[in-house]
Amino acid sequence: MADPMDDSPREACGVVGIYAPHDPVAHLNYLALYALQHRGQESAGIAVSDGDNITVVKDMGLVATVFDDRTLVTLDGHLGIGHTRYSTAGSSSWHNAQPVFRSTADHQFVLGHNGNLTNTAKLAEETSILPGMVGSDSDLIAELLAIEISSMSSSIRSQDKVLERALQAVLPRLEGAFSLVLADEERVIGVRDPNGFRPLCLGRLERGWVLASETPALDIVGAHFLRELAPGEMVVINGDGVRSSRPFPEERVDPRLCIFEFVYFSRPDSVIYGQSVHHARVRMGEKLAEQSPVEADLVMGVPESGLPAAEGFSRASGIPYGQGLVKNRYIGRTFIAPSQQMRSMGVRMKLNPLRDSIEGNRLVVVDDSIVRGTTTRALVAMLREAGAAEVHLRISSPPYRWPCYFGMDTGDRTELVAAHLSVAEMCDYVGADTLAFIDIEGLTEATGAVGAGFCNACLTGDYPVEVPVAPPGSIAYRRGAAQFADAQDELAPSLWATGDG
Structure with missing residues (x-):
């Protein structure tokens, strides 16, 4: 329940994704999330991959409450994503804390979401997802991806770009705001919706890459800011570097960053x-x-x-x-x-x-x-x-x-x-x-x-979608x-x- 005496707008989430095979990825995620704490104070989570398995730690509370040195040392991996949450869709509970984890017969992946979908009911109906199966729109996105992966032929599932293929099929069906970070065993992926409602930027480490909601998260881990992801862009980061694609129809691309990022949400040093x-x-x-x-x-x-x-x-x-x-x-x-x-x-x-x-x-x-x-x-x-x-x-x-x-x-x-x-x-x-x-x-x-x-x-009543x-x-x-x-x-x-x- 919202605090009746808190009259400020409230944001959804902060997200971060890091690919850095030679650096302490969990600790870097922690620092980056710390810089994004203002975007969500209800829960925090980090997921890392060691190339074979994905490990997720998440809980209710602030970043510094959920994680300490003993927790972080158990998160061993060369890539990972992090999330700090304020709930706008879905209740405030541990189940809805992120990153969201899904495992199919052959694949694992995790997802962190900043934003809010506007067609969740329609998507759930189209895919026969029963009420109660998902607790938030972020959970729904993960479920849609898992369904898509499971429906692929065994020959496609044996390839290493399964999550990318699933995203290319699912993303055009999503409407509303979604800046996403995802990871499977070998890659980190960042996605920005075709309107770019919520921010997402890319930075370069000496030996890796960082995706984050805001530039201070890059600063705190020593990453050099390269650019903002364009509305409708998907970037895939792995051992070969960064690869960009545009999975949305061109006619849907219409830059509409939330103006309150300037007024209130973003840190002043962003x-x-x-x-x-x-x-x-x-x-x-x-x-x-x-x-x-x-x-x-x-x-x-x-x-x-x-x-x-x-x-x-x-x-x-x-x-x-x-x-x-x-x-x-x-x-x-x-x-x-x-x-x-x-x-x-x-x-x-x-x-x-x-x-x-x-x-x-x-x-x-x-x-x-x-x-x-x-x-x-x-x-x-x-x-x-x-x-x-x-x-x-x-x-x-x-x-x-x-x-x-x-x-x-x-x-x-x-x-x-x-x-x-x-x-x-x-x-x-x-x-x-x-x-x-x-x-x-x-x-x-x-x-x-x-x-x-x-x-x-919110100021004019002129909704872009x-x-x-x-x-x-x-x-x-x-x-x-x-x-x-x-x-x-x-x-x-x-x-x-x-x-x-």
């Missing part, structure tokens, strides 16, 4: 579309200052992804930049408590105000997004309690009005405050003096990659608006019992 994520976030703040100026005494960011945008807002506006919130770096992502009043204290567990910076000042508070509005409302109340004279919210993404079907978990439209309230109504709801969002043109320009191709469906969404004006849409209003009425009296927000 490079995407050739652009520094940190510098892009600074430019978002500069654009905000140009589009929505305000008189104030201090600009402060909401840690962590709001900080670069706050720096940019300060630089463009001339208003001094300062630190107004201290983040507890050791708090878990989910805060469990028996009542709404107790859950509201979760904000204080994660963030605490610096009263000396806040008291008596007119504040510009910069954050990356508002999804449900609960955290923002609690935050504004906390700042007022600390003595803020005024609170002016500036958000470095446009209003988040539509659910994501491609790996970002924000619930349905009943949970999205911007889907049912105007900006002025949102301002009143969260208790701010003013509220302004960057517009979609400013956000795209700030990335530095105008024309590269983005998915911004078919999804099960209720259009505005439909019965489901109106029902969602009513449910949202009822939910807020129930929540409001106890949301912040000690504040004035």
Whole structure:
């Protein structure tokens, strides 16, 4: 269950694949996953192959909790993949932790998936996979590959490119978002869906190769960044090097990287579309200052992804930049408590105000997004309690009005405050003096990659592929608006019992 006081978007997963016959592959996977921990904190896993057998270790928890030196030393092999997970499809349980392992009569393989399929029900029906046979869309992909391998003739199964052949048959049937890393006994494979919704890049070790969701994972293992995989590309890595192919029809290839990789998901030291994520976030703040100026005494960011945008807002506006919130770096992502009043204290567990910076000042508070509005409302109340004279919210993404079907978990439209309230109504709801969002043109320009191709469906409702969404004006849409209003009425009296927000 999502934390009611965690208003941030939530990602699906981080993936890594390493082919390095002369290096400690399990340890390299561990380090790379550590660099991708921000993409998923529910479970972690590593699978390695020694050429004959594949060994998988996975469990619930953070990377450093699941693995230690004693665990890693048992994972002996020359190639492997790793995965860190946040569930968007499938429950949060050990069964759905990854990598997913499958064994057929003649072959073994493992799979790690970042993203979310949009046609899982159709695929399960076509292949007569019964409900309960698979626990997630990642599990479904693995099952489809296993079925494909089992259906091959014995002469084909005796060859060493069986997994590649199965992928070429299965991949065109998949719809939605999927950046995949796979491995059999002798090769590591990386795949990016034809829209490239989720990132995947390739790096070079001195004696091997690395696939990873983000470039910091390459940095931490000492790999040199070569390039991002192109949308619709599959790369196969083995003793002969790297081989690339395009298993999808050309007409399906349409680059649409999730724009929230720049806004929130990716680490600030990542490079995407050739652009520094940190510098892009600074430019978002500069654009905000140009589009929505305000008189104030201090600009402060909401840690962590709001900080670069706050720096940019300060630089463009001339208003001094300062630190107004201290983040507890050791708090878990989910805060469990028996009542709404107790859950509201979760904000204080994660963030605490610096009263000396806040008291008596007119504040510009910069954050990356508002999804449900609960955290923002609690935050504004906390700042007022600390003595803020005024609170002016500036958000470095446009209003988040539509659910994501491609790996970002924000619930349905009943949970999205911007889907049912105007900006002025949102301002009143969260208790701010003013509220302004960057517009979609400013956000795209700030990335530095105008024309590269983005998915911004959560902001515009313009989905690049078919999804099960209720259009505005439909019965489901109106029902969602009513449910949202009822939910807020129930929540409001106890949301912040000690504040004035």
